[in-house]
Amino acid sequence: MISILFGCNNPNEPLGDINPTVNVDTTKYTDVVLINNSNLDSVQVFLTLPSTISIIGKFGMDSSNIYIQCQNINGKDTTYCPCKGTFWAQKGVEYHLGDSTPLHSVVVSFGVDNQACTAAQSLLGPDGKQLYPFGLNIFEFTVNTWWQNGKTTGANESFDISCVDGLHSVLRQHVTSFGPRDNRGLNPNFSAFWDYGYSDPTGNLVKFHESMNGISFESCVDIPGVYPYQCDLGYKSENPPTPCTNPKYPVKCSTKWGWGINASQLNRQGQGGQVVCEFLGFTKDAVPAK
Numbered sequence: 001m002i003s004i005l006f007g008c009n010n011p012n013e014p015l016g017d018i019n020p021t022v023n024v025d026t027t028k029y030t031d032v033v034l035i036n037n038s039n040l041d042s043v044q045v046f047l048t049l050p051s052t053i054s055i056i057g058k059f060g061m062d063s064s065n066i067y068i069q070c071q072n073i074n075g076k077d078t079t080y081c082p083c084k085g086t087f088w089a090q091k092g093v094e095y096h097l098g099d100s101t102p103l104h105s106v107v108v109s110f111g112v113d114n115q116a117c118t119a120a121q122s123l124l125g126p127d128g129k130q131l132y133p134f135g136l137n138i139f140e141f142t143v144n145t146w147w148q149n150g151k152t153t154g155a156n157e158s159f160d161i162s163c164v165d166g167l168h169s170v171l172r173q174h175v176t177s178f179g180p181r182d183n184r185g186l187n188p189n190f191s192a193f194w195d196y197g198y199s200d201p202t203g204n205l206v207k208f209h210e211s212m213n214g215i216s217f218e219s220c221v222d223i224p225g226v227y228p229y230q231c232d233l234g235y236k237s238e239n240p241p242t243p244c245t246n247p248k249y250p251v252k253c254s255t256k257w258g259w260g261i262n263a264s265q266l267n268r269q270g271q272g273g274q275v276v277c278e279f280l281g282f283t284k285d286a287v288p289a290k
Contacts (some may be wrong), residue, residue, distance in 0.1 A: 030143040035095070037281075049103065049106055055088075060098060066081070106143075109169075121133060139173065171212065178207060196225060198258075229249065234264030
């Protein structure tokens, strides 16, 4: 059973002018859907895009949703960063990306802005205790990069839940696209299935449907589409970000599918359908892997 930590977000926080039902044509483009399915009436969502792209129009956000406490973009300090936005997600409501343009390496975090584990560990509550002793985990995606303006670009889509920087929330992800992959032309690639690089005994890629991270470092290992703590390649730790240091935790990577297979990242050729990420709650008393 998932333990939920209450009081991390204000359920009375105004939700603003967000229109959560903006859709795209999912027969051609990929829509990303965020849902707060936790016990909280609302949870704050933080979105980070590449520094050259604005959050305006994404998930119904406008200029009032720009998160201005943003620094060190391209090595420069700034107090105005349109590439970062925040909004409050009401319980049970679907918030749609609503954008068909190519988006690379988008980061979504719940309850707190994405940051290194050491920075998250330094955040203290009114009682002086660490708010995030195990760092933060995120949802990240790259979509609508396969086909644009009537032409196939050939760049794959991808998404995952990353606990590389730590763990503070329980996220569940699933897809609605299980179409074919073949070389008969462009259209069959729409709604193509997602995979995690593992082939079954017949040589066919295993299709991805759904996965969820656990409430401990140990339970985030060997799950398709989930990066374990400090395992930047999924199956090993090669060039990870700064680890947690207050205290420091041991590292265990995913090896269920064989050495060299990065089953932590979901990929596909093609686009269309939906990628859905559900926020199920904040972890409580999570324990590091042994």
